Amino acid sequence: SQTIHQWPATLVQPVGSPLSLECTVEGTSNPNLYWYRQAAGRGLQLLFYSVGIGQISSEVPQNLSASRPQDRQFILSSKKLLLSDSGFYLCAWSTRDEQFFGPGTRLTVL
């Protein structure tokens, strides 16, 4: 069966510091991978998606970036965090129509 991991689970970072969130998927090959941000525990905003290694599409211009160095690894990064980057970050994978989500990372920028 497929499993998706995200770490860390929670993170508190000062404004201006760098960020690296990691997502890995097990039990499937060549998945589409997605990064979402969820503010206030409601709707999800798609940030990036990837259909293969090194292929990244950005949905919203911002100070975040994403990379896919391996087939089942997706990384969300920032060189300098802003207060507005606080939120709940979710990684998801799909091979057909449905997307399956990881447990999320709660990021607080102070």
Place this chain on the structure above:
Amino acid sequence: EDQVTQSPEALRLQEGESSSLNCSYTVSGLRGLFWYRQDPGKGPEFLFTLYSAGEEKEKERLKATLTKKESFLHITAPKPEDSATYLCAVRETSGSRLTFGEGTQLTVNP
């Protein structure tokens, strides 16, 4: 642009009191409509995919239905453990991204 509107924003029920959640959507061509359940501090959990008007899916106390403009999530005789936020999303035929609604926060009191 795809749009998804969920109503009500919040719903409070007594245990055993059946009700329905609504998801209205606008999409150029529907590839699929998806329902998710999200518990506080966790990633969304996939529930159903609906592809065409008239289709229905059931899982325990939940039944999802689809028309050309909206979907309903019917909850029959709910229990307190059904309390969660229910998210609706659509995928259009020409893309891989999901567009999410803001969700309905359901509380079932014992």
